[in-house]
Amino acid sequence: MPREVRERQMLDAAVAGFARHGYQAASMDDIAEEAGVSKPLVYLYLKSKEDLFTACIRRERAALVEAVRGGTGADRADGDGPRAGGVPGSGGSGAEQQLWRGLCAFFAHTAARPEGWSVLHRAHTQGEPFAREVAGLRAEITELVTLLLGRAAVDAGCDEEFAEREVSGLAHAMVGAAESLAVWANSRTDAVPSPKETAATLMNFCWTGLGQMIKGARWSPHR
Amino acid sequence: MPREVRERQMLDAAVAGFARHGYQAASMDDIAEEAGVSKPLVYLYLKSKEDLFTACIRRERAALVEAVRGGTGADRADGDGPRAGGVPGSGGSGAEQQLWRGLCAFFAHTAARPEGWSVLHRAHTQGEPFAREVAGLRAEITELVTLLLGRAAVDAGCDEEFAEREVSGLAHAMVGAAESLAVWANSRTDAVPSPKETAATLMNFCWTGLGQMIKGARWSPHR
Amino acid sequence: MPREVRERQMLDAAVAGFARHGYQAASMDDIAEEAGVSKPLVYLYLKSKEDLFTACIRRERAALVEAVRGGTGADRADGDGPRAGGVPGSGGSGAEQQLWRGLCAFFAHTAARPEGWSVLHRAHTQGEPFAREVAGLRAEITELVTLLLGRAAVDAGCDEEFAEREVSGLAHAMVGAAESLAVWANSRTDAVPSPKETAATLMNFCWTGLGQMIKGARWSPHR
Amino acid sequence: MPREVRERQMLDAAVAGFARHGYQAASMDDIAEEAGVSKPLVYLYLKSKEDLFTACIRRERAALVEAVRGGTGADRADGDGPRAGGVPGSGGSGAEQQLWRGLCAFFAHTAARPEGWSVLHRAHTQGEPFAREVAGLRAEITELVTLLLGRAAVDAGCDEEFAEREVSGLAHAMVGAAESLAVWANSRTDAVPSPKETAATLMNFCWTGLGQMIKGARWSPHR
DNA sequence: TATGAATGAGAGTTCATTCAT
DNA sequence: TATGAATGAACTCTCATTCAT
Incomplete structure (x- = not known):
């Protein structure tokens, strides 16, 4: 064989x-x-158990990244043609659509390959060599999200500084929320939601807030 | 001794x-x-390694819950008298303030006790008895968040149905985002953000979106 | 290997x-x-220490039973044809000969495999799972002896009732005496007796008594 | 205290x-x-676990020996008065009565103090220092039995040589049989026999055989 | 007289890993 | 290419035993 x-x-x-x-x-x-x-x-x-686990992580990582990238259309010639434009909240931005499709792809993938997702999700707990590997994955995804959020901000005409200063934290929040929702969706025994429903939950949750931020509004405790 | x-x-x-x-x-x-x-x-x-680990989880869980509960003022006689009220986004809701203070307390606690937080954060990976224990913690926190979000919604005059149907998913997203941000904040070597900054990031990220949802607006892919 | x-x-x-x-x-x-x-x-x-010990017991038990059964000729077609008959004490009963040969085989085996015998002899002290195993052995041997004694009694024309009422106790006494003699013979440093000598000692000790009992005589303290 | x-x-x-x-x-x-x-x-x-166990053995050993000795009347002035005399089988020998009473005392004691008896019965399995201690007990009892059997033989007029050559083996058989019966009697859940019944079983089993031996008769395989 | 606190030493068991074929 | 046979090293857990008071 x-x-x-x-x-x-x-x-x-x-x-x-x-x-x-x-x-x-x-x-x-x-x-x-x-x-x-x-x-x-x-x-x-x-070679060894460590190498075997690393190989698992790499394979699943690649599959997940490919799925999400494919969803965002990042690999398609993307800048071509007129973009719908628009701020988050005003509908139809190219970056917004990409984010939406990326989330859908993410939730679809984690639902389709629960074992692979479980390996990735649990690996950061298992000591140094693996934590690094998953951190790489997380960085890769977060970077992608950061890019999309940043591009949306720029599309909406806000200054570059915003992207550099604040978008990174938001991306982390979004990735964490997505992770949590993926686990939650996978573990439900009753009415398990479709990937699109889960993605919509997340978009509902944060997209408007993001739009406000881009406009310069900030939440503050004492208003 | x-x-x-x-x-x-x-x-x-x-x-x-x-x-x-x-x-x-x-x-x-x-x-x-x-x-x-x-x-x-x-x-x-x-007694045993298992019991020792369980004891660690329980101690850290109790400390975390106490910190967050204390932050929300849940233990103070809080519902008494007329509440300031207000929608998310319009400032000053009782629930909004509670959520804000709870988040601050959460990020402060995880920053102050990184090892305890690490134990809790990693325990769900370590097999059944422990997964159950942290699932309990997560449920406890999520329930608290659900309660606050729901109360905010009702304060804002939206129907009860909203609370029951959608708030739970949002709470899961929020908890996941908070978890992710806590790890991220703890692991930064450069300019580690203060708990309040981290909490503000999260509020910025989602609070307006929540306000929109309460008003009945929904994000949808094709607008 | x-x-x-x-x-x-x-x-x-x-x-x-x-x-x-x-x-x-x-x-x-x-x-x-x-x-x-x-x-x-x-x-x-x-598999485990317990399983290992059990395996030892089983092996030695099987070897001992096989030796004794072989000695009695129980496996040869033995009941066929007219038996020589005879009461204990009158010589030549088939059962008597079987018992004699079984005892010889027993003492020969315990002398030939002192370690195996020691394991069996000590196992009943070592906690439940093993006690059961050797209790099984003891029951097996006692049953065989009971059978032979009972048959001898019937050969001698005594009523069935005797066999059922008293033979079991006698068999226990005999097995205990044999066990004791085996240990004693094995542990002697001076003139260790041959298996046949040891067997003869036991036959001398009890066979005539048994014959008397079959005839209906009973020992009683006040005569 | x-x-x-x-x-x-x-x-x-x-x-x-x-x-x-x-x-x-x-x-x-x-x-x-x-x-x-x-x-x-x-x-x-x-002092130590070993010493503790040894102390247990010694105490139970002393109690058992005292009981049996008391039973045989060995401590009473025993040669006094006319002895009934007589060979085993002919009834009423002094030694015979002593043996009978000793057996009764033995079975009564082991039934009355099952835990003490269990300790003694299991101790020979537990390694050198204890095996020696129990061997001492066994020797003490066997010696007593040997003495009684020998005296009975001499009473019956048989030569001294018999006592020295063969009585020892018989005593071992008797002690082993008694031991086995004691355990068996103690462990029965149905109709547990009285000490006297158990003793009678043993006397029935061997006494006549002993009488025959004293008369010079020997069992032999081919008669 | 009596004990709460503490440990050295060693048991059974498991597992990733490697020869020899 | 593929494996049956074998092991070094480490782990959890227990127990007889002793201080310090």
Whole structure:
């Protein structure tokens, strides 16, 4: 059996095992058995448990990023043609649509591959080498979100400074909210919401606030 | 040395160890050594590794909840007398202020006790008994947030149905965003923001959006 | 080295260790070392200390029962054809001969495998799961003896009632006497008696008494 | 509280604990708790677990020996008055009566103090220092039985050689049979036999055989 | 006399990992 | 390419035993 096929079997088994039991509790014995191969073969192909887990993270990370990027249309020639423009809240900005589609893609992906998502979501807890890897993923996503938010702000005519000073925190908030909603949506037993519904919840939650900020309004405790 | 003191030393050491290495990777040997105590004593007082970790979670959970509850003023006689009222966005609602102060307290607490926060934040990954414990914490906080959001909505004169149908999802988003921001704030090496700044970021992010929702506006992809 | 061979080595080492130190005091380290093997291998093959000890008991029990059964000729087609008959004391009963040969086999076996015998003899002290196992052995042997004694009684023409009422106690006495003699014979440093001598001692001790009982005579304190 | 009283409490608790769980499995913690004292006090009075167990054995051994000796009337001025005389089987020998009464006393004692008996019965399994102690008890009892059997033989007019050559083995058989019957009687849940019944079972079993031997008859396999 | 507090030493068990084939 | 056989190292947990008071 060709190496690539075997290797994918192993990664599948590993993702399943790590998702179910976590990094430490999943044993190489179980993973090898689930993959239908002997343990030495796993070591021959994937070096060590650490490397195996890293490979899982990388694969799932790539899949998630590809899904979200695809959703935003970032890979399509995007600046072409007239953009609908407009501020958040006024409807139809290109960046706004991209964000919306990215969120939809994100929730669709995490719902479609719960085990992969579980691996990613749990990996930052598992010690240094993996935390770094997931931090990379988070940075990648956050950067994308930051870009979109920033572009929306610029579209709306607000100064560059805003993008640099405040958008990053907002992006972090958004990513955290999305993460939380993904877990929540995946774990519901009753009426599990569709990806679009979940994405709409998040857009409802924050988009207007963002629009206000771009206009220069700030929330403050004593008004 | 009296039992209570020793026990607190052990819990301190355990929180530090679990925060640094995670549940599985932290060894009882190391924890005992860090506590300046022999291993058998740890077992004598805290029964088992599982019980020790549970005790850590419970302690930190209680501290966090107390801090946040105290921040919201939930323990003060608060509903009495006429409330200032007001919609989100119009300033000065009782619920809005409570939420604001709760967030400040939350970010202040997580910044003041990074290890305790780390334990709580990582515990849901560490297998069933612990996941349940932090799920309880999350539920407790989410319920509080749901209550505040719902009350704000009612204050603003919107129908009860809103509270029941949508507020829960929003609360989850908010809790997730707060969690993410807490980690992010704690992990920054440059210019770490004050708790109030972080809380303001989150309020800016979502409060206006919430106000719009209460008024009946909904975000939709094709406008 | 093939699994079966290794497994037998381990059982041999375990029987030796348990015989020398008892269940609790024998350490898995020592057993593994004596078997010329690492500890994990012992666990891989035999699961746990408890299972290992149980396996020892079962093996030695089977060997002992087989030896004794073989000695009685119970496996040969023995009841067929006219039996020589005869009461205890009158010589030559089939049951009497079987008992004699069974005793010889028993003492020969316990002398030939002192460690195995020691394990069996000491196991009833070592807690529930093992006590049950040797209780089974004891019951098996006692039942065999009861059968032979009962048959001898019936051969001698005594009523069935005798067999049911009193033979069981006698069988217990006989088994206990045999057990005691086996230990005693094994532990002698001077002139250790041959199995046949030991068996003859026991037959001398009780056979005539049994014959008298069958005839209806009873010992009583005040005659 | 005076030392003697405390010490007896501890021994009582220890006997109970050792009887229930065996030497190794009984913990000093449990014993101290059952005795209603702190652990250091146990160590102050009884030095170590080994010494504690030895003390238990010695106390129970002394009690058992005293009971049996008392039963045989060995401590009474025994040669006085006319003895009934007679061979085993012919009724009424002094030695025979002594043996009978000794057996009754033995079974009565083991039934009355099951925990003490359990300690003694299990101690020979627990490693060297204790095995020696119980071997001493066994030797003491066996010697007594040997003496009685030998005296009976001499009473019956058989030569001295018999006593020296064969009586010892018979005594071992008898002691083993008695031991086995004691355990069996103690462990029965249905109709537990009285000490006298158990003793009668044993006398029935062996006394006539012994009588025959004294007369010079020997059992042999081929008659 | 009596104890609360503490520990050294060692047990059973598991797991990632590697030979030899 | 693939594996049955084997292990070093580490972990959780327990227990007899002793200070300091």
